[in-house]
Amino acid sequence: MKSHDDCNEHGPDPLVIENDADVAKHAAGIQDVKSKGVLAIDMDDVLCNTNQTIVDMHAELFPGKATPPISIEEFEHYLYWHNRGWGTQEETVDMVSQLYRAGLMDRPRPLPGARAALSKLKNMGYSLIVITARSEIQREGTEVWLEEHLPDLFDELHFTGAFNHLIPATHAEHEGHAAKRAVVSHKKRTKHEVMKQTGAMLLVDDSAENALAAAKADEPPRVLLFGNYPWNAEIVPPGEHHPDDKMIYIDCEQCGKLPARRQRRQARIERGWLPDNVTRVADWNAVIAWIERHERGENKL
Numbered sequence: 001m002k003s004h005d006d007c008n009e010h011g012p013d014p015l016v017i018e019n020d021a022d023v024a025k026h027a028a029g030i031q032d033v034k035s036k037g038v039l040a041i042d043m044d045d046v047l048c049n050t051n052q053t054i055v056d057m058h059a060e061l062f063p064g065k066a067t068p069p070i071s072i073e074e075f076e077h078y079l080y081w082h083n084r085g086w087g088t089q090e091e092t093v094d095m096v097s098q099l100y101r102a103g104l105m106d107r108p109r110p111l112p113g114a115r116a117a118l119s120k121l122k123n124m125g126y127s128l129i130v131i132t133a134r135s136e137i138q139r140e141g142t143e144v145w146l147e148e149h150l151p152d153l154f155d156e157l158h159f160t161g162a163f164n165h166l167i168p169a170t171h172a173e174h175e176g177h178a179a180k181r182a183v184v185s186h187k188k189r190t191k192h193e194v195m196k197q198t199g200a201m202l203l204v205d206d207s208a209e210n211a212l213a214a215a216k217a218d219e220p221p222r223v224l225l226f227g228n229y230p231w232n233a234e235i236v237p238p239g240e241h242h243p244d245d246k247m248i249y250i251d252c253e254q255c256g257k258l259p260a261r262r263q264r265r266q267a268r269i270e271r272g273w274l275p276d277n278v279t280r281v282a283d284w285n286a287v288i289a290w291i292e293r294h295e296r297g298e299n300k301l
Contacts, residue, residue, distance in 0.1 A: 036125040039291075040191070040200035041118075042207070043132035043142065046226050047150060048108035051075050057099050057107070058085065065095075076230045076265065078207060081248045088248065105141035110149045113284035118153045120288060124295075129156035131194050131203070133210075136161060158194045192217045201301055204287055208232040215275030222301045224281045224290060225274075234268040235275070 044050035052072050059069045066085030074084050081092040118128060134142055136159045146154065192214045195203060202222040205211065211223045212235055225232055236245075242264055244257050252258050274280070279299075281287050293299045 037201040038127045038129055038199050039121060040129050040131045040195050040198070040203045041154075042191075042203070042205040042210075042226070043130055043134060044108075045206045045229065046111070046204055047114055047130075048110055048145070050104075050108045051229075051231075053104065053108045054099060057102060057104065058095075061098055061102060062095060073230055076233075078209060078231050084249055087250060105138065105145065108145070111284065115150055115153075117284035117288050118150065121291065122153060124291075126291075128154050129158065129198060129200065130154050131158045131160065131191050131200075133160050133191075133207075135159060156198065158189075158198075160189055160191055160194065192221060195221050204281070206232055208235045211235060211278045212238075212275060215277050220275070220277040223278045224287055225278050226281055226283075226287070228282050234265060235273060235278070236268060237273050240268075 041047065055070055055072050055075075058065070062085075065087075070083070070085035077083055080086045080096070081089050086092040086095060122128060130142075130146070132142065139157075139159060142159075143157065146157070189197070190213060191203060191205070191210055194200075195214075196219075200221070202224060203210070203214065204224045204226050206226045206229055208225065208231070211225050211232075214221055214223050216238075242261075244252065244261055245264070247255070247257065249258075252261060279290065281290055290299055294301070
């Protein structure tokens with residue numbers, strides 16, 4: 001992995017975005033150069049295999065916490081305490097902190113086809129930006145990873161900080177290091193807000209929650225819901241949440257409510273409801289295929 005100094009030698013200092021006006025101004029400049037538009041790309045489990053890495057590290061760091069060891073198929077919810085093998089919310093936060101301290105930021109690998117697909121999209125004339133739910137204090141590790149595995153592909157890098165509560169409290173923000181041409185957003189925003197401010201035409205994201213949130217916007221953007229993952233296998237239509245589904249896994253198990261919860265989940269998966277602005281794509285080949293159909297006028301934003 002490249003050192004901080006090595007990375008700084010290859011590119012200018014990051015352009016730091018401090019307010020909404022700066023974001024919009026910079027986005028307008030990008031669109032002048034990239035006439036086809038801006039594509040927003042999520043980070044975890046779209047660019048890199050974060051959850052599979054967590055499964056592997058869970059077995060290493062917490063032997064005996066789950067018997068048998070947890071599998072990726074059991075990651076049915078993005079909040080880990082709703083899944084087997086994590087415990088209470090407080091225990092889960094502590095475990096995630098240990099994962100970060102043990103090197104979670106460094107270990108994920110790029111997803112198959114990601115680099116080739118992103119390169120193709122740039123050659124097709126699109127500008128690529130990353131919008132991640134990671135925290136701003138994870139900027140340095142994120143930029144190092146992108147520079148190491150997917151260099152020279154992204155024009156902007158935005159953090160929404162959706163999981164600040166899962167970041168170790170002792171982790172201080174480090175200034176000064178950035179991947180080439182990275183743009184840092186310091187103000188916390190939703191992904192849809194960042195899309196609107198940057199002029200992004202669509203979002204590639206693995207989160208069912210982000211897809212549903214975008215669907216509720218006044219002007220819903222197109223979302224390509226990425227991957228055949230258990231945590232995005234269902235999108236719960238507004239107003240159809242069952243109260244028991246808010247229970248953490250261990251409480252639901254102790255109360256004997258897991259079978260009913262699994263039945264509700266399976267029924268929603270079989271129903272397959274999606275908001276009008278959301279399209280499922282299995283992998284990066286499917287992303288390219290969707291955008292090529294869009295260019296032929298077969299898919300609408």
